[in-house]
Amino acid sequence: MKTAYKYRAYPSKEQKATLNRQMLLSKELYNLLLEKSKAYYKETGKTLTEYRMNVWITQTKKEKPEFTELHSQVLQNISKRVSDAYRHFFRRCKEKKQGKTVKVGFPRYRKFVSSLTYPQLGFKIKKKNAELSKIGSINFVNHREIEGKVKTLTIKKTKSQEWYITIAVEKEDKPFISNNKPKTGIDLGISQYVALSDNTIHQNVKITKHQRNRSRLLQQNVSRKRKGSRNRKKAVIRFARYSEHIARIRQDCLHKLSYNLVHSYSFIAYEDLEIPNMVKNRRYAKSISECSWGNFTQMLQYKAESAGCVAVTVNPQHTTMTCSNCGNMQRMSISQRTFICEKCGMRKDRDINASVNILGRALNSTSSNFDSKTVKATEGHSGSQACGDNVRPSARKAVAEEAGTIRVAS
Numbered sequence: 001m002k003t004a005y006k007y008r009a010y011p012s013k014e015q016k017a018t019l020n021r022q023m024l025l026s027k028e029l030y031n032l033l034l035e036k037s038k039a040y041y042k043e044t045g046k047t048l049t050e051y052r053m054n055v056w057i058t059q060t061k062k063e064k065p066e067f068t069e070l071h072s073q074v075l076q077n078i079s080k081r082v083s084d085a086y087r088h089f090f091r092r093c094k095e096k097k098q099g100k101t102v103k104v105g106f107p108r109y110r111k112f113v114s115s116l117t118y119p120q121l122g123f124k125i126k127k128k129n130a131e132l133s134k135i136g137s138i139n140f141v142n143h144r145e146i147e148g149k150v151k152t153l154t155i156k157k158t159k160s161q162e163w164y165i166t167i168a169v170e171k172e173d174k175p176f177i178s179n180n181k182p183k184t185g186i187d188l189g190i191s192q193y194v195a196l197s198d199n200t201i202h203q204n205v206k207i208t209k210h211q212r213n214r215s216r217l218l219q220q221n222v223s224r225k226r227k228g229s230r231n232r233k234k235a236v237i238r239f240a241r242y243s244e245h246i247a248r249i250r251q252d253c254l255h256k257l258s259y260n261l262v263h264s265y266s267f268i269a270y271e272d273l274e275i276p277n278m279v280k281n282r283r284y285a286k287s288i289s290e291c292s293w294g295n296f297t298q299m300l301q302y303k304a305e306s307a308g309c310v311a312v313t314v315n316p317q318h319t320t321m322t323c324s325n326c327g328n329m330q331r332m333s334i335s336q337r338t339f340i341c342e343k344c345g346m347r348k349d350r351d352i353n354a355s356v357n358i359l360g361r362a363l364n365s366t367s368s369n370f371d372s373k374t375v376k377a378t379e380g381h382s383g384s385q386a387c388g389d390n391v392r393p394s395a396r397k398a399v400a401e402e403a404g405t406i407r408v409a410s
């Protein structure tokens with residue numbers, strides 16, 4: 001299992017200058033590599049591989065000795081970033097051909113690079129500082145012990161000029177043990193952030209009017225300053241600091257909520273939402289992107305396994321329109337907050353009714369999924385059925401065994 005630890009770092013004044021200089025050089029190299037691979041593609045019709053980029057870097061170092069200011073691994077990481085950009089571009093092209101609504105943009109030239117990555121070598125982590133080759137030993141706040149094998153180290157500067165060190169590690173997989181708590185379905189919404197099938201509702205933090213106003217004011221302050229001036233720079237930092245502060249408040253709430261959920265349920269089913277599609281609806285765009293459902297479901301997914309919980313996605317089609325009691329389908333306008341079944345007369349909160357349907361759908365498809373060879377078919381990103389792409393095999397097995405349907409050969 002891959003995890004990452006993030007620490008606040010405090011480089012000295014000189015180190016900051018070195019880091020900024022190295023980031024500037026990284027940006028130059030990134031743009032050079034992009035240009036190079038564009039030209040290469042025009043000439044040969046092939047993409048420039050990461051390996052070839054690295055060879056080219058070594059040659060260029062002789063002509064441009066300033067690149068030797070960076071550690072060689074950091075330089076190689078930049079060619080990885082370029083080829084990743086290409087890979088994502090090709091992936092999105094493919095997805096678009098398959099009929100998905102994705103934006104396809106060709107890799108762009110960078111205006112700045114705000115992080116440096118040491119992929120394998122060139123750094124040493126100590127108790128209170130990290131020694132980075134060609135930069136020096138940088139102090140950081142070690143608030144949490146690192147477990148697992150250290151893979152990479154990234155030093156990053158935020159827009160508000162704060163520095164962070166992120167350490168990626170590889171942990172050993174522990175066998176999956178279910179926490180034997182009840183099962184639940186989740187309906188994600190705007191007015192009620194999370195509605196569970198056992199009638200509980202959890203809210204997200206609301207950004208207050210005061211916070212919104214302050215944010216707007218700080219943004220206005222930026223636009224009032226002359227471009228390129230020192231005061232503008234200061235205003236940008238002030239605005240960035242406040243935005244990051246609010247982002248942390250949201251993040252904190254989502255972390256706590258997802259933590260609580262995976263520890264109080266053994267099975268969580270949620271809707272597979274296509275968020276980019278939904279944001280297109282302009283009336284809801286702002287409130288939807290403020291909800292950060294994608295972020296939240298990601299947290300559920302990665303926290304689930306170690307908490308003994310299985311999180312699965314379900315196709316959300318018609319979950320709000322269907323009666324969770326008798327299965328009757330009826331129209332539901334957005335303003336209708338309670339579901340009143342025309343057939344059996346059941347009354348339930350709109351979102352809770354949906355969450356019951358989501359749980360039902362997940363339990364149905366998990367048992368049938370393991371029944372046949374469809375497990376393989378639901379792997380990958382195309383399937384939106386329950387127990388799809390994001391469920392680890394071990395967790396999958398646990399669901400199947402619990403459902404009591406079939407035995408999974410391991």
Ligand SMILES: [Zn+2]
Pocket residue numbers: 323324325326327328341342343344345346
């Ligand atoms: Zn009904």
